Amino acid sequence: MAKKYVGQRVKRTEDPRLIKGLAHYVDDITLPGMLHVAFVRSVYAHARITGIDTSAALAAPGVVAVYTGADVADKVGPVPCAGALPDLKVPDHRVLAKDKVYFMGHPIAVVVAKDRYAARDAAELVMVDYEELPVVTDVEDAARGGTVIHDGFSDNIAYRLTSGEGDIDAAFAAADRTVKQRVLHRRLAPIAMEPRGVLARYLPGEEELTLWSSTQIPHLMRTQVALMIGIPENKLRVITPEVGGGFGSKLNVYAEEALLGWISMQLNKPVKWIETRRENMQATIHGRGQVGDVEIAFKNDGTLTGLRYSVFADMGAYHQLLTPAIPTLTGLMLSGAYKIPAIQMNITACFTNKMATDAYRGAGRPEATYIVERALDLVAADLSMDPAEVRRRNFPAPNEFPFHTATGLDYDSGDYEAALDKAQQIAGYAKLREEQKKAREEGRLIGIGVSTYVEICALGPSQAMPAGGWESATVRIEPTGKVTVLTGASPHGQGQETSFAQIAADELGVSINDVTVIHGDTGVVQYGIGTFGSRATAVGGTAVYVAIQKLKEKADKIAAHMLKADASRMSFEGGKYSLEKAAAAAAGTGTSDPVVPVGEAPAGALPEPQTDGRSSVSIQEIALAAHIARDLPPDTEPGLSATYFFEPKNFTFPFGTHIAVVEVDRETGDIKFLRYVAVDDCGKVINPLLVDGQVHGGIVQSIGQAMFEEVVYNEDGQLITGTLMDYAVPRASHVPNFELDRTETPSPVNPLGVKGVGEAGTIGATPAIVGAIVDALSPFGVKHLDMPIRPENVWRIINGH
């Protein structure tokens, strides 16, 4: 069937409301009698609470209630952790601290008041007495022992895990050469533009609780919060209004979400909490946080034989939903885009007196890609080979897919060399190297970084997931012919209201303007898993596609019945079933004419489509006939809707090549981008505009990680980068022009052939940027630098400080 929308740069239908300020976020929702909460949070990283005096706060004007850990300890269950690793230590993570606080920002008490100001004023009146305890902030210190953070555990080690296939010792023994490097992945703050927020409303008559929450996972949250506060799951509704970014930070169930629900049930009033930016920095999950040693074994010709990564992973004080799982994702992707016969990862995951780490855009995979790509650069330097050539030498060939890695994965499809070739061609790689050589002779420091990444997307098969890896869709055609798509994915900026409408409009032959995509409301949408791990299109989009095929099976039958024909004689094209093959005209571009003209329908009755003697019938007429249901084929259910739960058989493995070119200022150490080329392959593309946007955003966050961002706690566990005046996220002025292109290798895992692109930028770009800066400084003997690489680091190297 001709594709009218899929593959086109269709502008986002989400954007007009966002740009005009007409969208509704949690904080835009106001309910009658709504109360506001403010949290009292720990000012210490580790302390025993010896007393809490709430009397002054309770007496303050406008205050309705104050709750402490003691009030809720046996009322609200622990914050959930979905990690299921052998011998995993799971601390009892209560929604409010009871006896001890474990990180700066740990919630201790909550004040409920008539407005936000009264709540915040009163929160300052809650007197907490602390007895300070020794603080553990460094993950290696945590592993060594000394102060044990959690009572009841013998040490700070959350788990140890060794993974990988192949004989790693033999691989290293047989290698011609090996190199080893310590690599740091600093803690990063996800910094969604909209911080977290919850509005909870309990209706005592209906015994129903509704939570409006800025989350990526409304259904999973419903299940978990229902268990935490003991409300039947079918009496809890979670609605995600507009969500201003998540990047993984809202792929979680937080203490505040359950607590707000519980408070609303105590007071029988709506209660709202909107996170401040300072709280967002302190008490929303951080990403990354690994300190590791990578060791790579190879032959003199550059052929890789083995890779070992031993890492200390910083869990923070507690496990949030996926905290312990993140380093295991690193382990899965340690083969990168290369044939490495033996791989071993050794994880030592430790508790520290800091906020929990968890999924941040890429979630464990940027760490893996960075390690492998840095290692490949070290191999190239060791052998005096071009970094692109070392990579090329170790790629699996396109005919070697599905490609089994020594991390236990089977990559679905790929042509890594094609992406590298294309990127090198766009960059003019050979010429760039000549220019670099010439520039060095003139004393200028230019560096070229190459990253040939592969990532794992479309999370994922349910076997590999803690709570289901499928996704759901319902597609229905309403009596008036309008198409409603209900997706279990929960897009929050990715643009699936547009891309899913493109799929539906093409498959049904209707105008895209007739399709509405609904998501993020457990009261309306069938159970779903959510949006994370670059899964929404590959898994959720496939569910939409298959649901439409199911719907069309039924429409086929009704069409045949209406045209009094054999279904096998009919064709479907441009939204019409026709007796003559390919006779139908293409659908118009605007909204299709309603079957029932607006204002002309006789009250209470819809005019039945008249098909006698006709040779074609539109999908809208079929929908109307299916709802009037006076003349349907025998044994046909009325209505026209289909639901499908898609379970993928494998992950997908997008890949690509990023090339960064930088120049550093000898005098100041300033780093300037000269070029940035990215060729990404995310399989088939539904909407190139959305794909470009995802790649742009990802590269920008990579620039942040490579050059600016670092969550810093001092040795007392005080968060030093507590505001956006200290923590530098990239601004438009920090970002170069991106030269983007694509190769397109369809995935065999789903019928759309799509792979996913949401995290490609944060995974592929960081090593290219760091590689470029290291390359620029290679005349000074530099082989590796840890992120963020700031001008001062560069200056010190150049000037020998």
Added chain:
Amino acid sequence: MISAQFDYQAPATIEEAVSLLAADPDGARVLAGGHSLIPAMKLRLAQPQLLVDIARIKSLSYIREDGDQILIGATTTHYQLESSDLLKNICPLLPACAGRIGDVQVRNKGTIGGSLAHSDPAGDWPAAALALDAELALIGPNGDRTVKAESFFLDLLTTDLKPGEILREIRIKKPSGQFGQAYQKVPHPASGFAVVGVAVHLGFNADGSCSAAGVGVTGVSVKAFRAHATEAALTGASLDDQTIAAAAAKVCDGINPTTDLYASSDYRRHLAEVHTRRAIKAALASGK
């Protein structure tokens, strides 16, 4: 913004503003563009009882020539200064400095008077005011007085403003003869404030040698300062590369530069020197 509770007054005249301030010298604060005070209130680092909003006093916002002086009203916004054709002609350092402050939204609201009176150690305006040897006109319960910029900045976030006093006008001697100016800045990647900011004003003799030099430095210390040793090394000299480099090397004489997460004291000192040199060269190149 969930600040602590405060009262708000928008007086019609500066005299009225002075009396409101005088009535509550401890609890009242002047609000102009609000781009320093409001963030502090948001974090509850500042909890004023009363805000006296002078941004609504229309007569406090102006840029004009008066004899051999340029007069700038305290609530003139950064953007007004950045976009002033008059200033681009007669004192281009001011628009150049204004254009490096924050972003467009900040420049549309923030004011030169507010910035100077706040004396942020990394604010841009103090550097320009020092380089241009500006005179600041203050009004208070005891009437009007003027103070030189160099005597105005006393310490971290501390100025010569007495309780109840308001900065009302910035006065700059109109550059005459041959002169050149430039502002060099390294913005902090998060805050946009100056890691180092160097403002340079040079006067030239007919033979091209330097007749007068003003060098104001911000971001480097607890307060902005005039680099006297650099100025002295330039004044009277013929500005060849060697002289400029030697002068720039003295920029932090007597100063112990700040260390923070972004830049150590050593690196700041180095940046100050490099950007002083670059600012002098840019001023020289812009000379007319």
